[in-house]
Amino acid sequence: MYPSRFQYEAPRSLEEAIGLLHDGGDYVKVLAGGQSLVPLMKLRFASPELVVDINNVPGLDYHRAEPDGSLRIGALCRHADLERSGLLKTTQPTMAAAAPLIADPIVRNRGTLVGSLCHADPQGDWAAVVLALGGSVVAHGPGGSRSIALADFVTGPFQNVLEQDEIAVAAVIPAARGARSGGYLKLERRVGDFATVGVAVALETSGGTVTRAGIALTGVGGSTIAATAAAQALTGQPLSPETIAQAANLAAEAAQPRTDHRGSADYKRHMVRTFVQRILGRPEPAASDTAGERAA
Numbered sequence: 103m104y105p106s107r108f109q110y111e112a113p114r115s116l117e118e119a120i121g122l123l124h125d126g127g128d129y130v131k132v133l134a135g136g137q138s139l140v141p142l143m144k145l146r147f148a149s150p151e152l153v154v155d156i157n158n159v160p161g162l163d164y165h166r167a168e169p170d171g172s173l174r175i176g177a178l179c180r181h182a183d184l185e186r187s188g189l190l191k192t193t194q195p196t197m198a199a200a201a202p203l204i205a206d207p208i209v210r211n212r213g214t215l216v217g218s219l220c221h222a223d224p225q226g227d228w229a230a231v232v233l234a235l236g237g238s239v240v241a242h243g244p245g246g247s248r249s250i251a252l253a254d255f256v257t258g259p260f261q262n263v264l265e266q267d268e269i270a271v272a273a274v275i276p277a278a279r280g281a282r283s284g285g286y287l288k289l290e291r292r293v294g295d296f297a298t299v300g301v302a303v304a305l306e307t308s309g310g311t312v313t314r315a316g317i318a319l320t321g322v323g324g325s326t327i328a329a330t331a332a333a334q335a336l337t338g339q340p341l342s343p344e345t346i347a348q349a350a351n352l353a354a355e356a357a358q359p360r361t362d363h364r365g366s367a368d369y370k371r372h373m374v375r376t377f378v379q380r381i382l383g384r385p386e387p388a389a390s391d392t393a394g395e396r397a398a
């Protein structure tokens with residue numbers, strides 16, 4: 103199908119883009135990688151009057167470590183940039199594990215992490231990863247910038263808190279206070295598919311004790327789920343078979359899966375438990391070794 107008729111603008115600055123969104127009418131959309139928006143428009147699930155393509159806006163195509171130790175990912179940083187990133191491989195095991203599991207190479211070449219967060223698909227992989235890491239989104243609008251914790255950014259399936267004239271300019275992952283470990287595991291029906299179940303685990307440890315834990319789930323609820331009780335069960339504890347089993351059980355309890363053509367609710371819950379156990383039960387990874395893999 104073809105999209106409904108729409109006006110297209112490709113501004114060359116952030117201010118121009120925000121002005122277009124501000125004056126653009128009732129239904130305007132930002133276009134980043136287009137890997138979710140364009141299919142929705144072609145199916146006519148989305149029929150914006152105006153599409154503001156931000157691909158000509160300079161200074162958004164980056165990911166970098168900031169002086170305070172945080173990681174900042176610009177709105178035009180593609181999934182493929184993150185998949186190939188040496189910085190992620192050495193400092194961000196959960197992100198490095200997830201990047202190659204997003205869709206297929208064609209989608210990864212265009213789609214962006216920030217676009218994925220904005221799209222807020224319950225089956226989007228990046229939201230679980232960024233949630234587990236305690237990350238946030240930086241939005242820019244006519245009134246300036248604001249930072250929104252991802253836990254507050256997504257309000258429901260395909261919904262976020264951005265105003266119509268705000269653009270998400272970056273995602274930020276806070277600096278780690280301990281040694282980082284973790285991973286992302288994804289069950290999919292075939293390579294390149296959306297997650298039937300995805301589990302992101304992000305740990306920080308110091309002297310054998312977990313100082314911070316984040317666990318988040320993809321595809322097993324109406325939106326990405328933060329398994330906070332599971333993460334709390336690990337915090338302040340050494341990783342042991344008992345704490346791992348407890349966290350895995352609590353994560354499975356936090357899941358809200360539904361039985362569908364991909365599997366029964368029980369099966370999906372079982373996979374959440376198994377993935378948490380698998381990621382946490384691995385020996386401490388070397389800097390370049392991450393726990394990302396597809397599970398068939």
Ligand SMILES: Cc1cc2nc3c(=O)[nH]c(=O)nc-3n(C[C@H](O)[C@H](O)[C@H](O)COP(=O)(O)OP(=O)(O)OC[C@H]3O[C@@H](n4cnc5c(N)ncnc54)[C@H](O)[C@@H]3O)c2cc1C
Pocket residue numbers: 131132133134135136137138139140141177203204205206209212213214215216217218220221225226227228264268269270271294295296297
């Ligand atoms: C075949 C296929 C398979 C896929 N498989 C997966 C998968 O396995 N896992 C997965 O996580 N995703 C998957 N995706 C989705 C893909 O990752 C998209 O790239 C991603 O969801 C959206 O990023 P984008 O840059 O393409 O955003 P776009 O499509 O450009 O935009 C998506 C939405 O976010 C808004 N938006 C985008 N950027 C901004 C911004 N900077 N500020 C404000 N609003 C913004 C848009 O207005 C739109 O509403 C798949 C897509 C396809 C086509």
